[in-house]
Amino acid sequence: MNKIYNPQPENWSEILKRPTQSFNDIEETVKGIFKEIQQKGDQAVIKYTSLFDGITLDNFTVTNEEIQTATTLVSDELKEAIAIAKDNIFKFHNAQQTSKIEIETTEGVQCWQEKRPISKVGLYIPGGSAPLFSTVLMLAIPAKIAGCNDIILCTPPNKEGKINPAILYAAQLCGVTKIYKTGGIQAIGAMTYGTASIDKVYKIFGPGNQFVTVAKQFASQQGVAIDMPAGPSELLVFADETANPSFVASDLLSQAEHGKDSQVILVTTSKNILNDVETEIYKQLEKLPRKEIAQVAISNSNLIFVDNDTLALDLINEYGPEHFIICAKNENYFVEKIENAGSVFIGNYTPESAGDYASGTNHTLPTNGYSKSYSGVNLDSFQKAMTFQKISKKGIQNIGKSIEIMAEAEGLQAHKNAVTLRLNELNKA
Numbered sequence: 001m002n003k004i005y006n007p008q009p010e011n012w013s014e015i016l017k018r019p020t021q022s023f024n025d026i027e028e029t030v031k032g033i034f035k036e037i038q039q040k041g042d043q044a045v046i047k048y049t050s051l052f053d054g055i056t057l058d059n060f061t062v063t064n065e066e067i068q069t070a071t072t073l074v075s076d077e078l079k080e081a082i083a084i085a086k087d088n089i090f091k092f093h094n095a096q097q098t099s100k101i102e103i104e105t106t107e108g109v110q111c112w113q114e115k116r117p118i119s120k121v122g123l124y125i126p127g128g129s130a131p132l133f134s135t136v137l138m139l140a141i142p143a144k145i146a147g148c149n150d151i152i153l154c155t156p157p158n159k160e161g162k163i164n165p166a167i168l169y170a171a172q173l174c175g176v177t178k179i180y181k182t183g184g185i186q187a188i189g190a191m192t193y194g195t196a197s198i199d200k201v202y203k204i205f206g207p208g209n210q211f212v213t214v215a216k217q218f219a220s221q222q223g224v225a226i227d228m229p230a231g232p233s234e235l236l237v238f239a240d241e242t243a244n245p246s247f248v249a250s251d252l253l254s255q256a257e258h259g260k261d262s263q264v265i266l267v268t269t270s271k272n273i274l275n276d277v278e279t280e281i282y283k284q285l286e287k288l289p290r291k292e293i294a295q296v297a298i299s300n301s302n303l304i305f306v307d308n309d310t311l312a313l314d315l316i317n318e319y320g321p322e323h324f325i326i327c328a329k330n331e332n333y334f335v336e337k338i339e340n341a342g343s344v345f346i347g348n349y350t351p352e353s354a355g356d357y358a359s360g361t362n363h364t365l366p367t368n369g370y371s372k373s374y375s376g377v378n379l380d381s382f383q384k385a386m387t388f389q390k391i392s393k394k395g396i397q398n399i400g401k402s403i404e405i406m407a408e409a410e411g412l413q414a415h416k417n418a419v420t421l422r423l424n425e426l427n428k429a
């Protein structure tokens with residue numbers, strides 16, 4: 001890890017660069033694959049699944065038999081763990097339901113807002129380097145609560161053309177309607193345009209590597225909505241002398257093991273903590289099965305010392321981490337003042353892994369600084385807020401004049417007439 005002491009604010013953006021390729025680096029590849037999917041449909045999906053995932057499939061729809069077999073392959077212990085996570089994720093997302101908001105803005109003018117589900121949604125479940133069945137829970141549970149009708153799921157197959165049983169088990173448990181064995185850019189392209197096998201959806205959800213993320217961003221230019229850019233995982237920990245260095249190191253490694261392009265950062269006001277966390281990281285790294293991956297991510301990561309909490313907070317808001325852990329005696333200062341972070345974890349006993357799996361919050365979160373402008377997945381992501389209004393005769397008499405004057409001032413006579421005709425009729429009565 002790179003050790004940096006008191007970096008000057010003018011150098012922060014350089015120091016805080018993500019180790020991923022840019023949208024421009026990948027856009028041409030995405031454009032080419034999307035074009036082929038538009039022209040050749042399933043044939044192009046087959047071609048790119050063969051190229052990137054090393055398996056040629058003539059049918060990528062998962063069958064009921066495959067789902068039943070998968071269910072028998074998942075251990076009871078894992079099923080119980082999934083049930084606990086599902087329960088907590090359900091509770092947190094179900095509590096996000098809002099009731100109808102209704103108000104009479106002027107006498108006789110009734111306005112209200114109600115949420116309606118997005119009827120066709122596509123969930124992307126990463127499967128390149130680890131089968132993230134927990135992501136099925138994070139996406140399908142809120143989709144179901146929202147009332148989405150068609151919930152389709154794409155995930156890459158392994159070299160035998162199979163999907164990890166836990167992904168299939170979680171998908172049927174949470175009410176996913178169809179599952180397809182395809183991943184990467186080709187899965188996003190298929191859900192964007194639709195093919196003979198894979199349905200076109202209205203909104204695509206889910207995290208993925210940089211290829212998936214750029215494909216989703218490109219899809220959003222093709223008329224499909226996306227949740228957000230949710231790319232390679234990130235974690236920033238703020239720790240002062242009250243932190244436990246081995247806990248902090250374990251948290252940093254937990255996100256470093258996701259991928260070589262993950263990034264983790266420690267910001268601290270204590271030089272002792274900086275050194276102790278560094279020592280712990282290398283000690284714990286040695287024992288990790290995914291050492292080779294985590295090691296690369298760690299080499300792109302920083303341990304940063306700053307003089308005080310104020311500077312630390314400014315730097316953290318500039319970075320806008322996906323995950324932000326606070327281990328500080330002054331924790332309320334950070335909790336109250338943090339502006340840019342996907343999800344915040346507070347105190348020595350709140351590991352980031354809790355949010356990844358089972359506390360109830362969603363783990364599909366904006367990366368690459370997008371926490372400055374995007375929320376993580378939540379119940380609202382699967383709904384649209386629709387507005388309604390009903391105006392009585394009294395109501396149109398109350399606001400009609402204002403509408404006429406404004407329409408006239410914009411030079412839109414037909415708009416004005418729509419009110420004038422009604423007012424004239426009421427004046428006659």
Ligand SMILES: NC(=O)c1ccc[n+]([C@@H]2O[C@H](COP(=O)([O-])OP(=O)(O)OC[C@H]3O[C@@H](n4cnc5c(N)ncnc54)[C@H](O)[C@@H]3O)[C@@H](O)[C@H]2O)c1
Nearest residue numbers: 052126127128129156183184207208209232233258364365
């Ligand atoms: N931000 C979040 O909320 C969040 C949540 C979970 C996981 N993640 C991230 O998701 C990512 C999962 O990545 P993954 O790779 O394991 O799985 P993935 O499913 O996202 O990507 C695998 C697919 O990428 C495609 N691919 C691989 N190399 C390619 C190339 N050179 N050109 C074009 N396509 C290529 C293949 O089609 C493959 O099927 C990790 O980076 C992890 O950090 C993020």
Ligand SMILES: N[C@H](CO)Cc1c[nH]c[nH+]1
Nearest residue numbers: 132134135233234356363
């Ligand atoms: N940390 C990931 C989000 O960046 C989510 C995840 C799934 N499984 C383990 N972790």
Ligand SMILES: [Zn+2]
Nearest residue numbers: 233254255356
């Ligand atoms: Zn994780």
